Amino acid sequence: MLSYADRIASMRETKIRHTLEKRTQNGFTDLDDFGTVPLSEGYEVLPYYNSENGSFYGAAAMAENFCRVLDAHEAYVDPMEMLCGRWRDMLVNYRGDIHYMPDWMKKNEKLRNFVAGDVTAQWSKRWDEKRFPYDDLKPLQKLYNIQTGIDGDAHFACDYSIGLELGFGGFLDKIEKYRTINKGKDEFYDAEEKCVRAMIRFIDRHIAKIDELLSKEKRPEIADSLGKMLKCCKNVRTDAPKNFHEACQWVSFFNCFSRIYTRDGAGFQLDTVLLPYYENDVKNGVLDDETAKFLIANLLLIDPHYYQLSGVDAQDKDITNHLSYLVLEAADMINISCNLTVRYHKNCDQEFFKEAVKYLFKNKNGWPRFCGDAALLDGYMKNGVSKEIARERIAVGCNWMCVPGREFPMNDTVKINIAKVMEVALAELKTKKERSLARLKEIYQKHLKKAVEVTAAGINLHLDHIADVTPELIMNLMFRGSLEKGEDASRCAELYTVGVDGAGLAVVADSFAAIEERVEKQKLLSWDELFDALDNDFADERIRLILSSCAKYCSGEGCADNHAKWLTESFADAVRVQEMPYGRVLVPGWFSWARTIEYGKAVGATPNGRKAGEPISHGANPNPHFRQDGAVTAQSNGIAAVQLGYGNTAPLQIEFDPKISASEGGIEAVMSLVKGHFERGGTLININVLDSEKLLAAADNPDLYPDLVVRVTGFTAYFASLSPEFRQLVIDRFLEGM
Amino acid sequence: MTKGIVADIERSSLHDGPGIRTVVFLKGCPLRCEWCHNPECIKKEPQTLFYSEKCIGCGKCEEGCFSGAKIICGKEMTTDEVMKMVLLDKSYYAEDGGLTISGGEPLMQGEFTLSLAKAAKEHGIHTAIETSLALYDSEVLSSFDLIMFDLKLPDDERHRKYTGIDAKIVKDNILKCSELGIPMLARTPVVIGVNADAETISEISDFLKKVPNVYKYELLPYHPLGTVKQKALGISVRKFEIPTKSLMEELNNYAFIR
C-alpha cells in the first residue's frame, strides 16, 4: 500500500523530470519555476489578434485568447496527488513579442511566423503603442536605463477570501447581478463571464479525466484517493469550497487560471486563510494532520506561489497557529522550490521562528525567507494607510508586499538604474571646469529628478490605460469593488502605492567613495586621469586597483556606507516629492531583481573599478569582496542602514555555507542574524544556507543536481535551469560568503 | 589608553566560540608550531606579506600597492578603536555570541587583552579567549567568560620538538587555569605525523578529563591555509597531509562533552 511518503517521493520524481523536460522545451530561464508542467504532445493555440501590430488588447480579446489557451490545456491528473490541474502556457507568449517567446514556440515555425510575423521596432508588443504611444518618454527612459513598468505584469495580490466564499458559480452570479446594475459595461462583464465559463470547462475536463483514471485504477488506496479527488472537483466546479481539501483544490485551480492569464497573481497568508477550513474539518473528525500536510505539500507543488506565514494582527497579537507549523512540515515533505515568507515580529511565537530557521539548514533549499514586520508596517503607514490595513499587507513577491484585494502597486516592475544616472552625471561633470564630488552629487540629483519624472510619466501612462490593454480579468474576480463597479482592478483600487526601485546602489556608493578617497583626499588620481581611465575602460590595471581597493559599502569602514545613506535619502526624496494624480503615491525601494547582468551591460566603466558592461550590484547588496571576511553582520548593518522607509524593501540577500551544523549552534546564529537585522530596521532577508560541495559540483555539471534550488533574488529557482552566466553569479556570491 | 598590535579583526565568525562573534587576532606568540595556521601572528612587529599571484608587476611598490599583493599585517590600535569595531555587531551577539581574543597568543599582550575584555564586559558582551596556555596570567584569564585552549601533544619531548616548549608548562597552566572556575574548552589540532594517532589523542583526552573545568574537548583537522601565509611571509613552508574524514571520525571517539 502506498503511503503519503511514497506518493510524495513519486511526486518529487515527476517534478524533477518536468524540470529537465521544460528546459528542453523552453531553454534556460532566469525565472522562477512557477510550477508549470511541460506542454503536452500536439498542444497548439492559434491566437486571436485585434491589433494590426500583431497582438491583442482589451477585455474582449484578452478573454477570447484566455479561453483559447485554457481550452487547449489538457487536464493534468497524477493519481499520486490529491489535487489536480496544472498550467503549461501563458497568454503573453502570443503577444508577438519575440523577446518573450519560449524556445518551443520559436521552434514551431508556423506559430512563430504567425505570432511574430510582423516584428515592429517596438520592444514589446504587450503594450498597445498605436493607441497609447510614449515616444516622447523613450529617449530619457533609455538615457537613464529605466525599466518603465509600462505593459508590466501587474504584481499585486487579490483577496482569496472573496473567491473562497463565492466559488466559480458565485462569480457568475455576481457578474450577473452587477451587470444589470452597471449598465453599459457589457464588454467588461461579458469578458469576465467568458473567462469564468472557460474555468468551469477546465474543471469539467479534469472530472472526465479522473473518471477515466478511476475506472482503470487497481490499487485500492489510490482508487480511494481518486474518488475523493473526483468528488472534490465536482463540488468546487461551481460551488464554494466547504472543506480543507476543497479549499486547497479551489486555490490550485484559480492559481492555474491567473498564471495562464498573465503569469501573475500572488499567494496569501496561508496559515490564516485556510485556518477556518482546517479547524472545522478537524472538529468534525474528517481531517487528520497527515492528510492536511499532504494537501498543503500538494498545493505548494502545484504552484510555488509566495505564501506568508506567522506575524501579528492589528493589535500586535501573534497569529501563529498549528496550521503554520503544518505548512512548514508540508514544505519540508515536498521540499521543492518554495516561496514561503515567515513574518518576523518580536511578539511572534519564537518556537515557530526557530522551527522556520531549522528548515534553512535541514533542506538547504532557500526557504523560508523572513520579513521584518516592524519596519515594513511603520514604513507603509507613512503613506497615510491605517494600521489595520497596513497589517494586511503581505509578502507575496520577490521583494514586494501588497494589501490583497485593495492595492494596485505595479510592484517590482519599475526600476531606475542609478549606476546609469551616475554615468550621465559624470559625463556632464567632465564638460565642466569645476570638478568635485560635491558637484557630481548635485548633477546626479538633477538627473535623478529627471529620471523619476520620466518614470512617473510612464507609470501614469500605464495606470491610465492598462485596463484597455491588459485588464486583470482573472484577478478582478477577487478584487474589492471590481465586479461591483464593473471596473478593472487598475481603476478601482483603494491604494495605488506604486513601487519605484533603484538598482546599482553599491556601484554608485563605492564609486563616490573611490572618488572621495583616491581623487579628492589622497590625490592619487586627478579628475582627468579618472575620466581617461573610465573612457579607456581601465587600460591601466593599477588605476583600476587604486579605485577598487577603497573600503566598500557594507564594510563598516571608510566613507562608502555614508555615501550609500546619502544615496538612499536622495532617492527617497526624489521619489517622494514627485507629484502624482488620482491619489497615486510613489514608494521607493532598492531592488534590481534578476536584472543585474542586463543593467550592467548598459553602463560603461564606473569609478569603483568596475569595468564596462560588468553586472551592477544586486539589490541593496554590497559589491563582491566588500570585506575580506565577507561578514554577514557587516552586510546586515550596511543594508539595514539604507532602508528607504515607506514600506517597500531593500532586502538582505545572503548565500552562505556556515560550515557549522544546525546542532552546533548554526540555528541560533542565523536566528541572531535575522533578529539583529530586523532590530536595526531591516525589511526582508533571503538566506540560502548552502552546501558548498554540492554547489561546486553542480557548477561543473548542473544536470547531476536537477533538484538543487538556489535563491536567485527574492525567488528561488532550479540551479540547473539558470543560464550559465547566472549560475556563475550565484557561485561567486556564494564563494564570497565562505 | 591601552594600545596593542592587531593582526586582523574578523567579524561574523561562527567558529571561534559560541554564537556570532568578532575575533580580534593579536600579534605575537611564544610557540613555533610547525603547522601554524596563523604564522603572520607569531612576530609581534608588523610584517609585510607578499602574495606573488596577485602582483601585476606595475613596479610602483614605493607609491603603494593596491592589488593586494603586498599587505602589511599588524596595526597599532587603541582599546577604543577595537571596541568600535566590536560594537558594530552588538545586535547579533545575543547571549552566547560576542568577542573572542585570539592570535598568536593574546597573553603576549596581556594588558591590552585585559583592557579589551573589560571594555566588552562593560557593554554586556560575552568574552572568550583563544590561548595556547604557554603563558599564564590569572588576572587576564579570569576576565573572560570562556577560555579556549590547545593541548597539542601530551609529552614533553614531542611537544618541545614541534612547538618549542615542554608540554609540562602548558599542562601546569591548564591545571592552574582550571582553578579560576571559568568554563574551559580544550582543542587539539590533528596533524598527521605529529599527533594523529589514537594513542596520542587518548593520552591528551585522559589528561583533560581530569581537569574539572574542561567541559568539552574537540579535535580540529589541520588546514593548510597557514602555508599560503607562510609563503607570503617568505618563511619555509611545511605542508602536512589533510586528515581524512574517517581518521577524524576515529579520533573523535576521544573527544568529549560533559
Ligand code: SF4
Ligand atoms: S600557538 Fe598558534 S599562533 Fe602560536 S605558533 Fe602555534 S599555531 Fe601558531
Ligand code: SF4
Ligand atoms: S605595487 Fe603591488 S602589484 Fe605593483 S609591483 Fe609592487 S607588489 Fe606588485
